[in-house]
Amino acid sequence: MPLRLDSADRDFEARFSDLLAGKRESSRDVSDAVAAIIADVRSRGDAAVAELTNRYDKAGVTADTLRLDAREIGAAARQVPDNVRAALQVAHDRIRAHHEKQKPQDHVYTDALGVTLGTRWTPVDAVGIYVPGGLASYPSSVLMNAVPAHVAGVSRIAMVVPTPNGEINPAILAAAEIAGITEIYRIGGAQAVAALAYGTASIARVDKVVGPGNAYVATAKRQVFGQVGIDMIAGPSEVLVIADGSANPAWVAADLIAQAEHGAGAQSILVTTDSRLAGAVATEMERQLALLPKQALAREGWEEFGAIITVASLDQAADLANRIASEHVELALDDPQALLPAIRHAGAIFLGHHTPEAIGDYVGGSNHVLPTARSARFASGLGVLDFMKRTSLLGCTPSALSALAEPAVTIAGVEDLDGHGRSISIRLNT
Amino acid sequence: MPLRLDSADRDFEARFSDLLAGKRESSRDVSDAVAAIIADVRSRGDAAVAELTNRYDKAGVTADTLRLDAREIGAAARQVPDNVRAALQVAHDRIRAHHEKQKPQDHVYTDALGVTLGTRWTPVDAVGIYVPGGLASYPSSVLMNAVPAHVAGVSRIAMVVPTPNGEINPAILAAAEIAGITEIYRIGGAQAVAALAYGTASIARVDKVVGPGNAYVATAKRQVFGQVGIDMIAGPSEVLVIADGSANPAWVAADLIAQAEHGAGAQSILVTTDSRLAGAVATEMERQLALLPKQALAREGWEEFGAIITVASLDQAADLANRIASEHVELALDDPQALLPAIRHAGAIFLGHHTPEAIGDYVGGSNHVLPTARSARFASGLGVLDFMKRTSLLGCTPSALSALAEPAVTIAGVEDLDGHGRSISIRLNT
CATH class of the missing domain: 3.40.50.1980 (Nitrogenase molybdenum iron protein domain)
Known part of the structure; x- marks a missing residue:
């Protein structure tokens, strides 16, 4: 059976922490x-x-x-x-x-002192x-x-x-x-x-x-x-569906199954403000799993790693989502835009009832290579920037160098790097 | 003695490759x-x-x-x-x-099909x-x-x-x-x-x-x-100065010394189109090293890892610079902007005679945490983006989902992920 949690339960915090800490892949030391x-x-x-x-x-x-x-x-x-x-x-x-x-875009500008500063991107x-x-x-x-x-x-x-x-x-x-x-x-x-x-x-x-x-x-x-x-160290895939009473339980269940069928530690979590929806999704999971041609993997993943969590408010759902920092977050809500600013850590966010995560896997246009295993706390999905790098540009006029010399030479002194200071001061005496 | 190379030498390619491959730190396996x-x-x-x-x-x-x-x-x-x-x-x-x-900047837009796509940055x-x-x-x-x-x-x-x-x-x-x-x-x-x-x-x-x-x-x-x-695995610091006959040999030498005084494998390389400048810089190095209060580290670094390379043209200098992919590149030229587009791999580029690298270490405003050990081929200096991450956003209207369903379900089929296809098709029949 997948985990069932309710934020009103006395032991909720401990059990949610266990869920967060749970390992979903055997990390063989090779x-x-x-x-x-x-x-x-x-x-x-x-x-x-x-x-x-x-x-x-x-x-x-x-x-x-x-x-x-x-x-x-x-x-x-x-x-x-x-x-x-x-x-x-x-x-x-x-x-x-x-x-x-x-x-x-490259960005180069000259400041009030006459220092040219910039960032240039190259592949x-x-x-x-x-x-x-x-x-x-x-x-x-x-x-x-x-x-x-x-x-x-x-x-x-x-x-x-x-x-x-x-x-x-x-x-x-x-x-x-x-x-x-x-x-x-x-x-x-x-x-x-x-x-x-x-x-x-x-x-x-x-x-x-x-x-x-x-x-x-x-x-x-x-x-x-x-x-x-x-790029990154990829782990098992995962989805977090945040749903309220406006969600269709059959659609939510289908999305949870789509994630679970990856197997290999894939995780599907539903967080909902509506306890009736929680029950209806659980029922739908059984019904739809039975219809799936290759149901074993999805059923195993759902039963071992899946979770249905009932919360008191969408704000609380967002808090949990930020702690989970899921690869995929679906907002199965009539008004996904209202909750969007509160979701700070997620690889990708899927907006509204008509955006199943699978559409982003293939033809949505966004990238499906996304941070897993809570790494959305610090990492991003694959994109154009990952195949480019920035070079910083710095250029001083003689007067800009003069204006900046004193503090620079002072810091070089305190860092015990006399040669650094001299490379600046030598340019001032000519 | 630092290495002296001339691109006209018969064995130049082999010796330059050795310089590139040279290890400058003992990589203890701890x-x-x-x-x-x-x-x-x-x-x-x-x-x-x-x-x-x-x-x-x-x-x-x-x-x-x-x-x-x-x-x-x-x-x-x-x-x-x-x-x-x-x-x-x-x-x-x-x-x-x-x-x-x-x-x-965040960037969110809706395409012709009615799909909302976007990138949102959060710290x-x-x-x-x-x-x-x-x-x-x-x-x-x-x-x-x-x-x-x-x-x-x-x-x-x-x-x-x-x-x-x-x-x-x-x-x-x-x-x-x-x-x-x-x-x-x-x-x-x-x-x-x-x-x-x-x-x-x-x-x-x-x-x-x-x-x-x-x-x-x-x-x-x-x-x-x-x-x-x-962020990155930092290695010994390095500078590459590209200079022509317009450069002041004393200033170039001061910059090479500023890098060498870091010790611990730090490397200073001069690439110049002007053989007289090459000789003058070598002489200046001796003169200025003798004036440095703590000269041992800088002298050792210069003699062990330093190099002066004479080339036939600035284009050739840029080619070598791209192969070296140095942390710092100085363009000690009257017209640094002309060569700038040709330098594709560098952590930071310092423009013109009045921009010693040390000004960027302290008060220029750009960041001094930069990719070393040829990693400027794929990495960037530290910046604001390193402390943020991107979340991608995707939203479909019912009609956009209908328009995209067929190719998505087809790919799900060929990937043997029926649940993915069903999570899309289940939304079409209502």
Whole structure:
């Protein structure tokens, strides 16, 4: 049974804290194994990558066949039905249109002293996109990672995707084709992350690695961070639905099930001001789970990690939402705008009864790569800014330098950095 | 002797690549020791923090005296001479004025289909600032970390600073006072990072940890990443000066020395189109190093890691600059604006002959926390955006949902996520 809480219960605070602290994934410590794999790839390059790929993925590759050729990509992509290709194209175009609006503006100005100050944005040169193989191999994720990079102006995108037993999901390659990705390697795991970060004879190193993966991939990203940039350490997906009496219990239940069916620790939570809705959603969950072709995963996730929480007010719902800092927050309310300012920590917020979270997974246009495991407290979803970086600009006129010299030299003195002070004062005596 | 390279030399490419690949810090692997410290702090809280602080810092603290009280802070800050306080106030005010201009705008719009899309920025709630003790204990860094957090709207800033043998730099506390920081703990190392990330009875956990530190601090930040946000893994500082015949060799030398005096792997590189300038700067380095009160560190850094590179053109200089991706780039040219667009990877760019890098360290207004070790390829200097996060907003009208349903349900099908498709289709049949 999913957890049922009521904020009026005497032990509510303790039980809610337990819910917050609950771990939803087994965090295997694979750091030593990953460190060894990275060291091996750094020292032996392609040979190590091929060997590890054959060991873990049974992929039957050699150093010469790590990269998919254009013919293979085209042939696989053509296996995808036309309606799927068309749907991916719609998704691509909408994601692209929205992300175009995220492009940042440079800002340079001169202050009253004559100091020019500014921020200039430039794209990262080369990005590696990790695409999982197996269960969570999603063509939509290829678009969500590649499109913002393209919009940012990244000139090279290298994609890696493991092919267990030599098999690859054709829809992944169709999505890559639509996104304009032509550099694709049939590798995965820590060895793929190491190859992207450090480069091999056949795989040029990139500057940033993005995309989700298993414990080996996550640990490898953590270890190569600094050598390259990384996006985030992705955890199990989660949704928080905030609903009042205006919500349709069948729709709310459908959204909770959509999250739970990810399995692997995915969490669905309903917070509602309406105890009748709470009961009706619980009933709907049973009814709809029974209709789902593959119900086991969703049922297991709902029963193990799901929760229905009844609260006294929408303000209280917002407080809980901020403590949960969920990846996805749905406002199943007639007037979602009224509560919006109160929700401060969330990866994405879905407004009103007609915005199921799943629409944002595919074709809404916003990005579905979002901070999980309460990291929305400090992290953001993937976007164009993640594929760019800021350079600050500073320029002094002679008079501006003179005006600023005294405090600068004074601070240099207290920091025991005489050379810093001298680099300023030497310019004043000429 | 520093390295001397000429792009016309036959072996230039190989020697330049060696320079790029050269390691400037000993990367001690302290990950097991750090993991043990973090586990200890998580299980024993304040008692572990106090014990480790006394062991490593000989600080003589108890769990009850980890935090500095207001009287101590005030008394120490009052030891700082008035002119230093005034200089720090100038720095604070200029940093604040510039960072105010970095505040991002929310952007929400409705597209032709009736889909509302948007990006909303909110501040991180609580931030921990790590301030090193000992040699590299800089009051300016307190300002550079605290001011952008305040401007972002962070409501709680907790500062940690180790006090070896119980001693603290009064200027650090004066800077904290000017920056409005009142929550200060006399702790450092991995134990301080662990306390900030996980919290103890006396130290509430934060959402993000920023600031530089030694190998233990850097490794601890890497390990707690995900539990909290972190800024970056800071490496040795570096400057690249691009100069032509218009540059003053004495000024260029002073700037190279200012960087080298940081020691600890700091690197100064001159790239010039003018071989006479190259020679004159080399001569000036000797002359000015001899005048520096504490010349040993700067001389050692210059001789071990410094380089003077002669190139055929400013375009070539820009190419090398992009490969080096330096923390600081000075354009010691009469017309720095002409070369500016060609420099794509740099933490900060200093424009023209009257902008020594040191002015940016203190009072220019831009931030001096910048990406090192070639990470300007993918990372940015610290700014207001680092203390905020984006939430994406998505809202569909009933007709927008209808228009998008078919492609969304199609992609859900190919991803084998029936529940996702049902959460959309269930809304269409009512």
